[in-house]
Amino acid sequence: MTTRFAALCLILASILAPAARATGDAPVRARPIGISQYEDWSSRGGVYRKSLEFRCGQGFESACLDLCGDDFGCSIPESYCRDCAGAAELRLMNFFKFAGTYFVNAGRARFEEGPSLAAVLRSGNFVSISSRSPYNVWTPFDAPELRARFQSLCAPHPSEDPIVIFDVNERRQPTHARWVLCANEGGLVAFEIARRAVLVPENRVLRSAPRSVP
Amino acid sequence: MQRFERVRALALLAALIATTTSPRDVRAQTTYLRTYKSPNLNPIRFANKAQCAADSREAATSVFLVVDAYAAGKFAHGIAKATDGDPNAAAAEGMRRFRYTVGKLIGLVSHRLLSGEIPLLPTNLTTANSAREYVAIARLRCDGREYCPALDAYLSRVWAMTPGDLAADPSFRRRSPTGGSELRCRYLKRFSNLQGHLLSGKPSQNSLNQIALDATRASDILDDCWAPQLDSRAYVQLWEIKGVGDAEWRSIGFDYWNSLRIWLSWAWRNLPLRLPNAGEFSEVFRSLPLEEALLFVPNGCESIVPPACDSAHLSVGALRELAVKGSPDSLRDLPNGPTGEIIRRPEPPVRSGDPAGLFEGDANTWAKEFRGRVVSNSLLLRNRLNDGLNRLSVLSRHLPADYVGQKIDEEARLAVADPVRKNQLYYLCAEFDYAANRSFGLLRDDLALLAQSRFLDGLPTNWSSNELNEFQRYYEGIASSALASCERLQKEKFWQDPGFVLDRSGYLPWFKEVLNDAEQGVDAATSATPGADPRPASGRPLLSLRTAGEATPFCWSGSHCARLALADIIGIYSAFTYADSLLPFQAAVPGAPIFNPYAERTACQVYDPWFKTRASVVELMVDLGNAAAFGWNQIPAFVTVDIKRGQVTSLRKLMAEGKLKFVPEKEKDHWAWTAGIDFGSLAGVPCVLAITSGAPALSPGVPYVFEGLSIGACKANEKHRLEVEGSRMNNRAGGAGSGCVACYLSFGSAATAVGSFAGNAINPLKLGVYLFRAFARFHKSMSDGEDVPRAYSLDIDRITRTYLAYGGVPKKCVRGLLEGKDCEIDTCESRAREYLERSYPGSNFLAVGTQKVNNQLRSIRFETDRCKGGLDLEMKTVFGDDCELHDFFRVSAIKGAGACARAFPPGRR
Structure with missing residues (x-):
């Protein structure tokens, strides 16, 4: 009787053990193809915390190593975004309303001057948004139209879930939308975001270059 | 008996x-006397108009906190969606947690302030002689702006200091802790007679009974702030200071509220511990704009922020308007400006009725509706501001002013062949004429102020004051081009063309508002003709925006682009006008005296609560002088004075330190002298002729009616002469005479007549009459119900005990209770x-x-x-x-x- 019971326990343990491993603290997902990214708001330790999650598939481990020091993936914590959770932040409002129209992809991000993307993310001096952001109170959550506009920001390197990175000032207010991170099977690419120039149909020569970001 | x-x-x-x-x-x-459980509320203070105005300079001890947890709920809702949770449950939980954490945080900060663990931050930075480091940071480093990073760093450092460190540093002003002081919270279910002082200025026996009755059923009215099942979406709490003496409060009251509001803003984002009682939201709630969700409102006539005559204080008028039930849902396109309001209505009714609809229904409904109006108008303003800045940025970069001028002239040339298009130029010229014309000075000067203000610097936007100045200059360039063209067209009699028909429906909304004000409104039912449409029959827009292959028109023609630039400047201006109350991007939780329209009126000297008292005293002195000069002899003369306060005619705008301040321009007080000759003794006719120096009204205090004849009315600039013969009054229109002449029966003449018969040199009866008249007039003046300050501080428990003891407040107790005395039971x-x-x-x-x-x-x-x-x-x-x-x-x-x-x-x- 006891031996049968012990055997049953062993069998159960061997079935459950992997599951136990899987329900550890770090959320584990299947290794992706390429790189995957998402904004994570889940509750950890009983408290909702915001972070950026990256997972790197076969052949892209260096990207994750660079970003987070782990070749599999990581979680980059993000602190609060001042006055963002409501209708107060005009800069966020502008972005959600005009992403894809006034705010467009302006080419690959260059990191020669200033800190690299990894450095910025690790420093925590940024806020991030996506089409699923709870900071968005102006358009419906992840509405197809909004999603399409966000995805248009990643036109050269199409991504399911683009993430836009904002600079923050010393008050942790978002100041400028700087980069959009586009992740797919081909890896992660960061593009600059610029504010759109207008077209003047009368062929008038523009007197000055359009402003890059508001 | x-x-x-x-x-x-x-x-x-x-x-x-x-x-x-x-x-x-x-x-x-x-409820019996011994089972009565006191609601433990502060005394309520009934104040008449003048007292309410005077009280505005005192710091409140009892305040309402109006909370709108909508943003918290929506945020929690969004987080649940992003984490595949239950959005509705999360929203409800989020709002409840918001209620708890806000309450606990207020309690925490207040406790530390009252027990001296953190210093008081002085309100008046110029006269402050404590917290020197704070003052230095606020004035110099923050440069008059509400916030700068140095302030956060300073507050963080101070929060962590021990009481020992604080005590050792003489520059900190702390409250010496005395036991028993606290800021106590109650959740208000509904406004009741316990807030009866918001409805009337003088309590009656009936009001005392109502107060007592409500005190005995206080559990229907107030609840515990931490009860779980209360409505958390929009609610009102009552926070009261207890255990601080009057003298001390006079000294620290305003500094306490200032400190509480600033520390709260700091703590919400920077508290080293987690936000208390916020549950799973204790980290993410820091992203909520706390200052948008909270509003402190004084419970009565006192203030939370010392009143001053500047735009920040005057703009509370907009909030007050929105607090009124049934107020229009959206603000004007072209606001009159808060100064116009207080000059037009210098003495609005106060404590008479319930325009805000506070007492109808429950407090949650009122809070929700009030906040709903505030939020929708605030969003409207934000959009106006944002759209205006965006569009001006595009226009100013790509359509130089002189280019626009050229285009306008081109358009005019084309319109000669197509008179319907002349409408577009008509609109251009009408709108610019109004905005830029010297004779409509107000708007032009106001727009010029935009350039000097720094209101953009405090907003969470990347636009700066420099850019606004650029846009202002651009607009002025456009305006001068447009006006030059318009003048030319006017000279050429451009619109005096039989083929031209004006279609007023094409005006932009802000101008339609102007026309409506001037009662030249455009009938909403009028359908627009093609002339009203800025889009020409053919041709491409002057400026367009390409998006994903499509081109969206930005503006169609020179005139259209110019008009849009003007509309944008006006939109930015309207945001600027309401910025302080509806765009509260401050670094402190706001406080506004919504229930006291006299706070800013007193600060701007539009109303003076002590004027009537001072004037009565002066008039008494003159009357006593009368008695001294004429009361003891046969000279049949008297002199009286009636003092009328000079009105504030305008508020001159002054930009100081990037803030808009107002300086009142006031007429002099008007002293109307009346010199009277008492003919009674001489002519034997019981009548007095008095000549007043153009006074608008006959002094009411001058000789009383005694024998039944009425006093003749005396209106300014009216030249009437009233003659009394016996008991008849003839109203005869007079020609000559510089002043106004009235005839009435004088109280004094009877005495004078007696005096003349007696033939004595000194007439004690006449003296007595004159003295009596002086004091009677003074007493009548000082009994004025509205303009002589009068207040009644009522102790709720005292009234209720009397009520319970007697089954009602007996008449004999009313006076005593009003004076704050116990009624003997x-x-x-x-x-x-x-x-x-x-x-x-x-x-x-x-x-x-x-x-x-x-x-x-x-x-x-x-x-x-x-x-x-x-x-x-x-x-x-x-x-x-x-x-x-x-x-x-x-x-x-x-x-x-x-x-x-x-x-x-x-x-x-």
Whole structure:
């Protein structure tokens, strides 16, 4: 009787053990193809915390190593975004309303001057948004139209879930939308975001270059 | 005497029953004096208009906190969606947590302030002589702006200091902790008679009864702030300071509120610990704009922020307007500006009625509707601001002013062949003429102020004041091009063309508002003709925006682009006008005196609460001078003065330190002298002729009517002469005469007449009359119900105890209670009454009088609504004549009288 019971326990343990491993603290997902990214708001330790999650598939481990020091993936914590959770932040409002129209992809991000993307993310001096952001109170959550506009920001390197990175000032207010991170099977690419120039149909020569970001 | 008492008691009883809400309510009241649980509220202060104005300079001890948890709920909702949770449950939980954490945080900060663990941050930075480092940061490093990073760093450092460190640093001003001071929270279910001082300026016997009744059922009105099941979406809490003496509060009150508001803003984002009681939201809530969700409102006439005559304080008028029930849902396109409002209505009614609809329904509904209006207008303003700045940025970069001018001229040339298009140029010229024209100075000067203000610097936007200046200059360039073209077109009689028909429906909304104000409104039903449409029949827009292959038109023609630039400047201007109240991007939780329209009026000197008092004293002096000069002799003359306060005619705008301040321009006070000749003694006619120096109205205090003739009215610039012959009054239009002349019967003339008969040199009767007149006039003046400050501070518990002891507040107690005195309660009468009401539940008894037979035996007379006739209750006390101790008296007999004999047969106990 006891031996049968012990055997049953062993069998159960061997079935459950992997599951136990899987329900550890770090959320584990299947290794992706390429790189995957998402904004994570889940509750950890009983408290909702915001972070950026990256997972790197076969052949892209260096990207994750660079970003987070782990070749599999990581979680980059993000602190609060001042006055963002409501209708107060005009800069966020502008972005959600005009992403894809006034705010467009302006080419690959260059990191020669200033800190690299990894450095910025690790420093925590940024806020991030996506089409699923709870900071968005102006358009419906992840509405197809909004999603399409966000995805248009990643036109050269199409991504399911683009993430836009904002600079923050010393008050942790978002100041400028700087980069959009586009992740797919081909890896992660960061593009600059610029504010759109207008077209003047009368062929008038523009007197000055359009402003890059508001 | 007994009968009189009886009648009086019955009348009181009837009045009491009539005034309480329903008979059932009265019978249901079973609270007795000893079981009364005090709601423990601060005294409520009834104040008339002048006192309310004077009180605005004092710091409030009792405030409402209006909370809107919508953003918290929506945010929690979004987080649940992003984490595949239950959005509706999360929203409800998020709002409840928001209520808890806000309350706990306020309690925490307040506790540290009151116990001296953190310093007070002075309100007045120029006169502050403590917290020097804070003052230095606020003034120099923050440069007059609300916030700078150095302030956060300073506050973080100070928060972590121990009381020992603070004590060692002399630059900190802390409150010396005294036991028992706290800021106590109550959740307001509805506004009630416990806030009766918001409705009227003088309490009556009825109001005292209502207050007491509500105090006995305070649990229907107030609740515990931490109860879980309360409505958390939009609510009102009552926060009261307890245990701080009057003298100390006068010294630290404003600094306390200033500190609380600033520390709260700091703590929400920077508290080293987690936000208290916020549950799973204790980290993410820091992203909520706390200052948008909270508003402190003083409970009464006092203030939270010392009133001043600047745009920040005047813009509270917009909030006050939105607090009124049924107020229009959206603000004007072209605001009049808050100064116009207070000059146009210098003395609005206060404490008369309930325009805000506070007392209808529950407090949650009021809060929700109020916040709904504030939020929708705030969003409207934000959009106007944002769209205006975006569009001007594009226009100014790509359409230089002179280019626009060229395009306008081109358009004019083309319109000659197509007169319908002339409408577009008409709109251009009408709108620019209004905005830029010297004769409509106000708008032009106001727009010029935009350039000097730094209001953009405080907003969460990347636009800066420099850019706004650029846009302002661009607009002015456009305006001068447009106006030059318009002048030319006017000279060429461009619109005097038979083929041209003006279609006013094409004006932009802001200009339609202007026309409506001037009652030249455009009928909304008018359908637009093609001329009203800026889009030409053919041709491409002047400027367009390409998006994903499509080109969206930005503006169509020179005139259209110019008009849009003007509309954008006006949109930015309207945001600027309301910025302080509806775009509160401050670094402190806002506080606004919504229930006191005199706060800013007093600060801007549009109303002076002490004027009437001062004027009465001056007039008394003059009258006494009269008595001294003329009262003792035969000279039939008198001089009186009537002082009218000079009005504030305008508020001159002054930009100082990037803030808009107003300086009142005031007329001089007007002293109307009346010199009178009392003909009574000379001509034998009981009449007095008085010539006043153009006073607008006859001094009411000058000689009283005595024999039944009415005083002749005396209006400014009216040249009437009234002649009295005997008892007839003839109104005859007079021609000559520089002043106004009236004739009336004088109180004094009778005395003078007597005096003249007596033939004495000194006329004591006349002197007496003059003196009496002086003081009578002074007394009448000072009894003014509205303009002489008067307040009544009522202690709720005192009133309620009196109410419970007597079954109603007796008339004899009203005066004492209003003056803050206890009304003497005979405890034996009170106990006997309780005994009767317990023995005969459902009936009311009122003690009318006590007759003591000896030291221990007494007979108390009661009236009751159970029957007519009353009853006598015989009571024996055990220890002396004291009824304090509940069980040590005995009711020995109850004898009914009259019809009550049957209801209370003798011998029954």
